[in-house]
Amino acid sequence: MQVLHLCSEMFPLLKTGGLADVTGALPAAQIAAGADVRLLIPAFPAIRQAVTESELVAEVDSFAGPVKLRYGDYHGVGLYLIDAPWLYDRPGSPYHDDAQCAYGDNHRRFALLGWLGCELAKGLDRYWRPALLHAHDWHAGLSCAYLAANGHPARSVFTIHNLAYQGLFSAHHLAELWLPNAFFDREGLEFYQQISFLKAGLYYADHITTVSPRYAQEITLPQFSYGMEGLLQQRQHQGRLTGILNGVDEKIWNPAHDAHLIARYDADRLANKVKNKLHLQKTLGLQVEAKRPLFAVVSRLTSQKGLDLLLEVLPLLREQGAQLVVLGTGDAGLQQAFVAAAAAHPGQINVQIGYDEAYSHRIFAAADVVLVPSRFEPCGLTQLYALKYGALPLVRRTGGLADTVTDCSLENLADGSASGFVFDDCHAASLSSAIRRALVLWRRPQQWRDVQRQAMRLDFGWQIAAQRYLSLYQRLLS
Template structure:
């Protein structure tokens, strides 16, 4: 089968419209890469109040209709905008999506049940008969079961297949049993069979796993890890039961939007062949961070949500030992108040060595990728991770723990063969991390070796084009079943 595919990509957020995490980057970039390969792929997200006014003003009102969610009679507006060649639809309902928060709402079970149902009914209204609906994370977990239970009896929907991608298994959409009838209007058989039930609750993530035709996640290693109790977040049994239809495809990044040779967010442009601008970025970054402008000191960067998942307890436990090394350390991120305060306190204790930026700042993040020498990412678990891919692109050498997508994208530097694009450690252990950092610091002082390593990192290819090819192969495989 080689004919052009028709795909609807369903997500709860997407760049450039609205973003809280990595899902938005995927939903903003993967459809574009698939579209460039000649397929008709369209995106649909809720029309939140957080979407920039410029996009909402450009959007065309396509149509509106009403749908019943349980006993509720709801308005559905469909607005359309083409962005970077991809048609995007916005599902408009002010009572569900004109909120201060995207996800932290008491009726989020209704918000996203409504979204899934509105998306399915939209397809017939706009006459877009998709071959595949590609769903993402718990917010779209109800779509496949709704499709099979309520819509596939109609000829328009009969042959539509579903793909369900898990971006982070920890966030599952867990609600009381009453949601089964009240929001989803599903018969009790799905509860009795365990299709929607986990820990005596309705679980949107589980129903997506159980009812979709194929399940994917965002790296090969994470696809294996989530079948174990350590990483399975309680759903490892469901992953094992569906393992024949479980695939891991690594995420990518946009090499057009993240190109050090023309990125106007960084201090000075540079390339693999001409690295001089990289050193100017470092000097300017040190200046802006209030650190000494010294080329002989490696700048280590941490750009992260400040939460346990990111391995920050390892850093905190050895920070004083780390400060004994001849380094500078730049931190950017927000999160748990404990880590925010610890990093602020540590920066006060070592003002000449640490700059702690406890905030979200996407432009500063680019400057740090471009100006740092080493990028630290010691995650406890990491489904894919994008930060290590950005750091490779900008020649900041990653130090990562061997888990999930970090293991799939970063190969440890081998001094004998010269192979590898970063540094890795296997155990979730602060001393093992510290010894790996010390090894990187030592190699930084060997300028010829370090320059070759920077160039090798920058030549790593994790563009969305590679990932898109894998998804397209998977789509065809599903349609041939």
Template sequence: MKILYATSEAVPFCKTGGLADVAGSLPPALAEQGAEVAVVLPMYQRVKERFGSQLKFECYDFVDLAWRHSYCGLFSLEKDGVTWYFLDNEQYFNRPDLYGYIDDGERFGFFSRAIVRMLPHFQFWPEVIHCNDWQTALVPIYLKDDGVREDRFRSIKTTLTIHNIEYQGRFGMQTLGDLFGLDQGWAADGTILMDGDVNLMKGAILCADAINAVSPTYANELKMSYFAHRLENIMRRCEYKLSGVLNGIDMKLYDPATDQRITANYSVDDLEGKNVDKAALQRMMGLREEPHVPIVAIVSRLVSHKGLDLICEVLHDMMELPMQLVILGKGDRKYEEFFHWAAQQYHGRMAVRLDYNEELSMAIYSGADLFLMPSKSEPCGLSQMIAMRYGTVPIVRETGGLKDTVQPYEAWRDAGNGFTFANYSSSDMLHVIREAVYLYKDYPDAFSRLRKRAMKCDFSWARSAKDYLRIYANITGQPWPSVEPEKVEEAASVVEEATPVVEEAAPVAEEAAPVVEEAVPVAEEAAPVVEEAAPVAEEAAPVVEEAVPVVEEAAPVVEEPVPAAEEKPMKKAAKKTEKKSVKKAKKDEKPAEKPEKKAAVKKTAAKKETKKKGPAAKEKKEKPAE
């Protein structure tokens, strides 16, 4: 199966959030499962600076976006069994940041258009293009639009992953033709139009062959107005192609036993190194070096849906607890100013870094004791998985992927891998934080067991990759995993060997047919006797021994079935049983056909019929006597 993964960021080339972690880990996991995978990214300035010397120039072409006719260069890099493609245009991508520019719509409109028009220059023609969020949402739309004129695009299926539906790619109505180069019909039929604006996410949801959210819970939440940001009706309409696949993390990259980015390595069996990392974090952030005080950490974008309002409401109550607080991230100014002010109030017990730094984030994951994520909505979340991998116990609100990955701690049976609360309430959050802090302080053994359970959780991509491959198989109609030719030949030979047995059994079944028909009513009457037959079986054994000579005398009467049974015996246990039942049924009929037989035979047969067939057999016995 040939898969092209289209994304606006991916580790290790460029990153601003969780999408980069997914795009950097999922394609190699798909390749390990046997798929042929390529990834396409914009050629950002930071990609050129870090990896420019490793990139191979493939070719260039010109891409038309509405009235624009722009250069597009194609570069490639082989890594982790995946071909990484980079689309180059300095006007759009040679900038210090990935997003946040006034022309982002035009930039990623060009990126989506270039993906479709540059397909002939790739190493393979994809069977599936996997798109992510609004930045590549135009790809399914362009494929449908171009497929009207060019047959080759009709064979490509598309999958859209929604990482966060809050960001939908909404632009003014005038951008439809002038910017994106689409006909007014796309708005007239409502495919791409919503609330008077162009909505790229809506158009992609309707045009894609499959849609998936990044966790099962989030997939259900997207059908609710609270989480879907006005797209709930569209999600319910497309429910038939919606699924939820939980994200994973790179278990090799995030391994405290081998990670070179942390001060000291440790494992679930030897946690001594975590104490060293904790002391190093306290020195790094200017906190008091208190080994027995838990560090509560937050690594997040400082935006409202991350639940930061709850922290602002009860921050002073939190700081009354015997704990330290570390915050790393940047975002809305109101949160940056508040946390900067609060850090000055609690010098030595609270530290804030208004930035995102990979090294510092790893120091926090490895050195902290508790990880706080009180999100209002969280499609999946990778931070809680990384935190658990490093033995930092999560405190989360039960939403999206947080609910799917964190099971609440239950002291009565010593279970769970973190702490959770359901309501979006600052008092509920504070209660759970207090419970976690005092478990760390007062019951260190119980907290240590909880920490080890969190570290043992499996969040690898292997499981998720199989789920994605099943989605691709459903939309392409290809079986996955594909059957090897050797196994197909073996299966065919088994069928060929089994066929003659069925043919030989056919005539026997035909001859026995009338007997079975006559025996049907008898079987119905004998049904209640079967329940009582179990204890009688032992007593009936000697009767069978006496009946052996009777069968020998009666053998000549049955002329055709006997030699057939000798020449071609049945091998199957089920067929033996059928033959015995036919013989018994015929034996039951013999006294009726041959009244001149000995009296002993009649008595034995009558006795046998009375035991097995009840009143029906008595009637048959009386008939020949007349």
């Protein structure tokens, strides 16, 4: 079974969010399960620097000019690199410049990703040809349209990591991208008179997946669908929409072997987790006290993540003697508000704007509670990392958060299934209530440790997801 993943980022080479964690782990897990899997990715500077040895596969004329396709290996995973420096060798993220402005030629930069995926399916590499393309998020969505325009040389799976990001571009680019004019239609990739790369994936893919079962149900509802509910309901009725829960790469996220920690631990050595907490408190200038509950946020600072609600309940955390550590970047207003709170309460609140992978590991190891009060959450990896590190997640009941965290209700505490704190309504009062319940349990150390151990023993390894995807591929290919 030859499978080609198409993606715009891949951990640890290049990461802006959870998409990179998935594409960095899922292909490797599938290879370990015996599949013949490779990736296609633009040769952004970070990618080129990591893959130092590669060979030329082909040089082709494309709508973006003559492009070289190279092939290299990264830790046992084969990577096709799209070598087009005029498109990809730029500062900033893969999607926008340092001023957060989207690059004006993004339609061309990411259409090329989809077009070359289709060319590989047509036999561009004479030594390897994929039978199935697995496209990730809007950046790769046009690959499904190119396959349809070229007689379906391979089957396709399109994974929605976040439906909110749709890849919308002006309709006049269609001819430039070498797609038939007939594709610009409601029964195609047209969306309110624009080209939608995301809709191309939804409409033309043989099967659609989301990154959690509940999110697959939620996106068929108007409040979660961003105008795509009709198409998604149709796909659901056709049996072409499935939710497959993301996993955790245990080679990277494992407190028993994590080189970023000052003290490694597992479910049977929770005393060492406390050492990480005391060390972080001292490093950040917080009051050093093991009995003081430490809450944490590792997140994009956006309203989607419900962090405006957290700002509303900060007085409750302070009054209860809790501490808060925040790591993230995002909306300027939220950033400023959190920074101001930290400046006003330096012994209780610490905020770092930006993202640091090693520091995020240390936060999970130190935290008692990790806050994920999202308005919607396709899967969420933060709560999975928190569970693994014995930092109890406090989440809203939505998407993958609902699929992975079991509330500390009396019934769940009694039967040993509790692993965190879950609230329903997207209001500050509901978040406050959940925080109060967490603080009540915190004052019962034995029960708290029991829940920690339950959380840490849950299995969210990538092997499960990898096998489910392989089974899906097999059904499509047969």
